[in-house]
Amino acid sequence: MNHKYLFATISFGFLFNLSMAQNTYIHAGKFVDVRENRLLDTMTIIIDEDIILAVEKGFIKGNPGDKVIDLRRYTVMPGLMDMHVHIESQTSPNQFAERMTSNEADIAYNAAGYAETTLMSGFTTVRDLGGSGVNISLKHAIAAGKVVGPRIYTAGKSIAPTGGHADPTNGLKRSMMGDPGPTDGVINGESDSRKAVRHQVKLGADLIKITATGGVLSVARDGSAPQFQQDEINAVIQTAKDFGIHVAAHAHGDEGMKRAIAGGIHSIEHGTMMSEATMQLMISQNTWYVPTITAGMSAAAYARIPGYYHPLVKAKAETIGAQIQTTFEKAYQRGVKIAFGTDAGVFPHGENYREFIYMTEVGMPNLEAIQTATLRGAELLGLVDKVGVLEAGMWADIIAVDGNPEMDIQVMKEVVFVMKSGRIYKNEP
Structure with missing residues (x-):
């Protein structure tokens, strides 16, 4: 058997399976950038199991079979x-x-x-x-x-x-x-x-x-x-x-x-x-x-x-x-x-x-x-490479609150969504 062809076939199969893997897309109406202490509008967090793959501007649609969580009315931030x-x-x-x-x-x-x-x-x-x-x-x-x-x-x-x-x-x-x-x-x-x-x-x-x-x-x-x-x-x-x-x-x-x-x-x-x-x-x-x-x-x-x-x-x-x-x-x-x-x-x-x-x-x-x-x-x-910010490569610890915390800190009481390590524990919206 041609081993070069076998490797190419395995590689193509791996990439095909990766593209078909189900990811989670969180659409965030407001997004707290805790590095710069600012609020961003209309962001999407893309998650693969327990890890954040990417954070992108806009409400991005995934592939068929991907899961979408609609938090467009809420403010999303790290756990x-x-x-x-x-x-x-x-x-x-x-x-x-x-x-x-x-x-x-x-x-x-x-x-x-x-x-x-x-x-x-x-x-x-x-x-x-x-x-x-x-x-x-x-x-x-x-x-x-x-x-x-x-x-x-x-x-x-x-x-x-x-x-x-x-x-x-x-x-x-x-x-x-x-x-x-x-x-x-x-x-x-x-x-x-x-x-x-x-x-x-x-x-x-x-x-x-x-x-x-x-x-x-x-x-x-x-x-x-x-x-x-x-x-x-x-x-x-x-x-x-x-x-x-x-x-x-x-x-x-x-x-x-x-x-x-x-x-x-x-x-x-x-x-x-x-x-x-x-x-x-x-x-x-x-x-x-x-x-x-x-x-x-x-x-x-x-x-x-x-x-x-x-x-x-x-x-x-x-x-x-x-x-x-x-x-x-x-x-x-x-x-x-x-x-x-x-x-x-x-x-x-x-x-x-x-x-x-x-x-x-x-x-x-x-x-x-x-x-x-x-x-x-x-x-x-000592976990800055794991938690604390919503960026690619970080653990998917994500929450959402009902309101704008920059304007009213009292909204931190109104937590409506909780995800820890990619698993949803609370999803009131």
Whole structure:
């Protein structure tokens, strides 16, 4: 047989099959270009399975058999990315008591519901910053198609010192406290720091989170003082770096932020009492800021409801919560690098869109706020070649909203279409 002819025949057959393969054509009335922060009109996104093939001007018709999705009345943009959620839990006046009564199975069932709610609100990728470890199993279940939810990158269990914000025994009676250690995410000293990181990586964590200062919602006295010595922070970050993963730092007080930044932290979460000197330090060190304004505003509001929080939590929520929006305004004006994050779980999952409202209230333009939840989130995760923009070669994570977000950011609540990795999960039009 003529092998040259055989190769030509196979090549022709491959090209013929490729031309006949069914693609999806999305006709977008308005299209958010998150690189340039502008709205384009009348665009078509062409998708092959889970990958974007092309983005073209005009409403392009495909071949017979291709699928067309009509979003000509809507605004289309990349799937949103929330860089700070707690997918296992949700705020409740009984939250502290539920820690004593919830089994892993209970947490998992609840988390599956929260994950689906998050995806249906337009968030196709999230960074989960601390839970019991169920978050790691949920990540795998979603990736395997067993559960509906966003793509999850998770820290597993947060790491704290004894009595710190993420010590799981805070508030318990003494007979139940015990002495949790590195495998529980509780450390004291450099050796513990390394072991705790290695253990979370062993369990399947994608990144590490430390509680660099006290926190608002833990049943512990202080909400802002530093909680790690510098050698402990350095050990956590260096060990994580050896594994090729990032470290995020929960931090309300300024000194804890400075220690974390000095150690090479990748992102500061909350940043409530951040000084201008620390803002400048973050700029010089290329450190990300994830504001979580919605969590602060929500905690302050819940603190006004009698009996909603434990008395220790109530006092901190009243004094710390509402400050975050002002800090965000100053950090944005100064030029700190910002990625969208909400702390969802501190407030009901599915209300993540509120962060856009709080960001734009103090001066960030609407489309730039959307950029923080798309392109900037991808940059923080190191996934700029996969997600965050609608361009050829990217994963087909696409949403649509009913309205013009450049004119009215409130429309981010009205998500009518959700596609993740080329699969449609919501199509209300």
